[in-house]
Every structure is written in C-alpha cells, then in structure tokens.
C-alpha cells in the first residue's frame with residue numbers, strides 16, 4: 001500500500017471484445033482502456049452509451065463478457081467508488097472505515113492516521129460516530145469516497161462522482177485525487193460533467209452507442225472530431 005509507481009506504467013489495461021446482460025445481446029463492443037500511473041482517464045458518453053456497463057465489465061460483474069482485464073501497479077489493488085452509496089445500516093461512518101481497513105489488512109496505526117486525515121479533509125469529523133442512514137446523499141457519497149481513499153490503491157475506478165457533491169466537497173475530492181495522482185495512482189472516472197472533465201482529465205474515452213467514438217488526449221479528440229481548439233462538449237456533440 002502506498003508505494004510509488006513508475007511513471008507511464010499501466011495501472012489498468014482493459015480490452016473488452018463484447019459484454020452485456022443477456023447471452024447474444026452485447027451492449028458494448030471493442031472497448032480498449034489503458035490507464036497510466038498518475039493519470040486521470042475520463043469515461044465520457046451520453047445516457048445509455050455503455051459507461052456503467054464498461055465499469056461493471058472491469059469489475060467482473062457481468063455474466064456475459066468477453067474481456068481481458070489486467071491490473072498493474074505495485075500491488076494490483078484498486079478501489080471502486082460507486083455512484084449509488086452502498087452501506088450497512090447498523091455501522092457508523094467510523095466503523096465503515098474500520099471495516100474497510102480490516103478487509104484490506106491495514107494496521108491500526110495506519111488506519112487511525114489515514115481515517116482521521118480523511119475525516120478532516122472531507123469535513124466529516126462531527127458525524128464520525130453517526131449512522132450513514134442519517135446522512136444526506138452527498139455525505140453518503142463522501143463516505144464512499146473516503147473508503148476508497150483509505151486503502152490508497154494503485155487505481156481508482158470512480159462512477160460519476162460530481163452529481164451529489166457540493167462545490168466545496170468537489171474541491172476537497174479533487175484535491176485528494178491530485179495527491180493520489182502525484183503518488184502515482186491512476187484514475188478511471190465516468191462523468192457527464194464535461195467542463196470539469198475537460199479541466200482535470202489527461203485522457204478521454206468517448207463512448208457512444210456501446211462503441212468508442214474517440215479516445216486519447218483532448219488534442220486527439222479534437223482531431224478525431226475535426227474541431228481544432230473546440231471544447232470537449234462540442235467535440236462530444238459532433239462525435240456522438
């Protein structure tokens with residue numbers, strides 16, 4: 001946990017030939033993703049394009065998938081932060097963090113330090129002993145993010161983090177993500193929030209109708225869309 005990565009090393013390599021929910025009905029085809037250490041790759045696409053299906057395939061949750069997924073990095077560890085909070089009704093925020101630490105075999109001293117740091121960062125100290133059922137949607141989402149950050153994985157897979165977070169929480173989250181990227185962690189993030197994506201992502205994968213419409217840096221996306229100097233939104237509009 002926490003080791004530095006070699007720059008430009010792949011932390012996750014994905015080749016999806018096809019994947020879907022029922023036999024013979026693939027929802028995505030030919031999706032290739034390569035997230036490098038320290039880089040943030042945005043998975044972008046309209047509703048129903050196949051972003052969640054791609055993430056589920058990476059997490060090996062789909063019954064019908066022909067895919068090759070390789071986790072790299074120092075330990076091959078990853079954190080998945082779902083869009084919809086998932087939690088235990090009877091465990092407090094602090095107990096959720098403790099449970100995650102136990103599952104990942106973190107020692108007590110590291111746990112106390114990291115968990116306290118995260119409570120501070122996300123301004124959740126006051127509710128550390130409260131049950132998440134009493135939290136707002138955004139606070140529940142912060143809890144999911146804290147669990148992800150706690151284990152300091154080689155790669156983060158984050159499903160639409162921006163919708164439930166207020167501007168301050170978004171800033172806190174992006175600050176932590178930046179720290180993690182400097183450590184060498186890679187990030188795959190699905191989002192609809194294109195102006196933020198344009199500002200923070202190094203690479204983009206534009207999914208439309210279950211296919212990759214374009215991928216690469218903003219420059220590469222602009223080239224693919226034939227719109228030099230255009231915003232991600234305009235490229236997205238043209239390509240999808």
Ligand SMILES: Nc1ncnc2c1ncn2[C@@H]1O[C@H](COP(=O)(O)OP(=O)(O)OP(=O)(O)O)[C@@H](O)[C@H]1O
Nearest residue numbers: 021022027045046047048049050051052053054192
């Ligand atoms: N559980 C499911 N069973 C069957 N089909 C599904 C299921 N979930 C999604 N699909 C189908 O797969 C396709 C891709 O959906 P997916 O959820 O991956 O899109 P998305 O890009 O994540 O969209 P959104 O931005 O709305 O979350 C859609 O045609 C959708 O109807």
